[in-house]
Amino acid sequence: MSWSKCSAHYLTAALFFCTVTSSEGPALAQNGVPPAITADQKKSLERIVREYILENPEIIPEAIKRLEQKQLLAASRADKEAVVANTDEIYNDPDAPVAGNPNGDVTIVEFFDYRCGVCKRIYPVLDELIKTDANIRRVYKVWPILGPKSVLAAQAVIASRKQGKYHAFHKVMMEANSSFELTTILNLGKLVGMDTEQLERDIKGPEVEAIIRKNHALANKLRLTGTPSFVIGNILLRGGRDLESLRQIVADARASIN
Numbered sequence: 022m023s024w025s026k027c028s029a030h031y032l033t034a035a036l037f038f039c040t041v042t043s044s045e046g047p048a049l050a051q052n053g054v055p056p057a058i059t060a061d062q063k064k065s066l067e068r069i070v071r072e073y074i075l076e077n078p079e080i081i082p083e084a085i086k087r088l089e090q091k092q093l094l095a096a097s098r099a100d101k102e103a104v105v106a107n108t109d110e111i112y113n114d115p116d117a118p119v120a121g122n123p124n125g126d127v128t129i130v131e132f133f134d135y136r137c138g139v140c141k142r143i144y145p146v147l148d149e150l151i152k153t154d155a156n157i158r159r160v161y162k163v164w165p166i167l168g169p170k171s172v173l174a175a176q177a178v179i180a181s182r183k184q185g186k187y188h189a190f191h192k193v194m195m196e197a198n199s200s201f202e203l204t205t206i207l208n209l210g211k212l213v214g215m216d217t218e219q220l221e222r223d224i225k226g227p228e229v230e231a232i233i234r235k236n237h238a239l240a241n242k243l244r245l246t247g248t249p250s251f252v253i254g255n256i257l258l259r260g261g262r263d264l265e266s267l268r269q270i271v272a273d274a275r276a277s278i279n
Contacts, residue, residue: 060172100257125158130252135174180223
């Protein structure tokens with residue numbers, strides 16, 4: 022917390038004290054209007070505040086901690102409100118591929134980019150989570166934010182749904198250490214048995230672009246700041262997590278609905 026903010030809080034307290042104990046106290050009580058503070062009074066109050074803080078410096082970290090706690094609480098509340106306001110788009114989008122248990126009691130919604138290093142590192146972690154918890158529903162929201170090659174990769178994987186190869190193609194794209202040129206993407210498509218000529222045509226389809234725009238719009242509504250991001254229950258997570266942390270978050274989400 023800056024000195025100016027500390028000063029403002031203590032000036033307010035000191036001014037209130039001085040006002041209610043001054044000879045003008047009755048006027049304040051009658052009229053409800055505090056008297057104007059003079060320049061001399063302001064200097065005097067600033068000196069009082071400064072001396073108090075210098076004599077009690079331990080209040081500064083305590084004030085900062087309380088401010089941070091309030092900010093975290095407010096951010097968490099805002100996240101939950103955003104999730105609730107956009108529940109249908111988050112969980113029930115017919116264009117979003119689903120894996121795991123389609124009828125699972127807890128849904129994990131992933132926002133990811135195929136060129137995101139953290140997304141690639143957490144991919145096997147999520148796979149392990151799904152394999153070891155048969156009651157999780159997994160929803161994919163590709164969100165290409167790392168440039169044109171991210172967009173091309175996203176377009177290709179969305180387009181692969183026409184050939185029924187989404188999950189297989191998603192896997193090889195997540196595992197690939199590539200900058201995702203078109204030639205590389207098409208070669209990866211061959212690995213999973215796709216007709217690459219059809220894939221190249223389908224990449225340019227208007228429905229593919231519409232899905233990407235929709236995912237961008239939802240990410241903006243949720244105030245996401247990067248990939249990976251997740252919605253688990255009514256909890257919004259930004260950034261990666263380890264397996265045990267994810268298991269605990271899923272357990273907490275499950276407990277909240279029971």
